[in-house]
Structure formats: C-alpha cells, structure tokens
Amino acid sequence: MRHRVQYIEDPERWPDDVVYRVRGFRGVACRVYGWEAEPDTWWDKETGDEEQWDGESMRSTGMVVVVMVGDDYRHIVDPEDCEPMDELDYCASCGQIGCTHDGRERD
DSSP: OOOOOEEEOOTTTSOTTOEEEETTSTTBEEEEEEEEEEEOOBOOTTTOOSOBOOSSOEEEEEEEEEEETTOOOOEEEOGGGEEEEOGGGBOTTTOBBTOOTTOOOOO
16 A cells, blocks of 8 residues: 655745646646655654654655646655746646636637
C-alpha cells in the first residue's frame, strides 16, 4: 500500500489561484499544493536508533507536490519545472491546455 504524499502549504510562494505548466506534464495544467514534506527524524544517541520522530514535525524536501487539474493524484516535481500560466489558457473541467469547453468567457 502506498502512503499519501505529505506537503507543507506555502500560500505566499504557491498561491491557490495560480495554475502552472509543469515540465513532464505536457498539455495539462497543474496546481501546486505545497512543498513535499517528510518526517523530521533525528538520531537517538541513547538507543542508537536513527528513526526517532515526534509524530508531528515535518521538513521540506525541496520538491513540490502538484496535482493535474481534474485529477487527485499527487506528483512530486522540481519547483524549477513549474511555470505560472494564464487562468484562461486551460479548461477548468478537464485541465487540458487549450481546451475551451468549460464555459468560461474568453476573448
């Protein structure tokens, strides 16, 4: 069973109202959920156990979690691969770049 990819929201860097072109996801718009997160573990000197975790602390891996518009699967990508795009350049229903079947007003 695959675990759910965790992320840390950062609305200043990755606002909810911005959609992105992402390298490797040609033709489909994506939303950035935030920075990929992993448990903030440390070395326990007493037991020698490396995987100590308080159950809450998370740290960023430096990658971001994206989801294609119209989907719910979380993908991990390099933030350098995310380029903001105009809101009306994609279909809000299917996520396809260039599709205009969502009924939104365009010029």
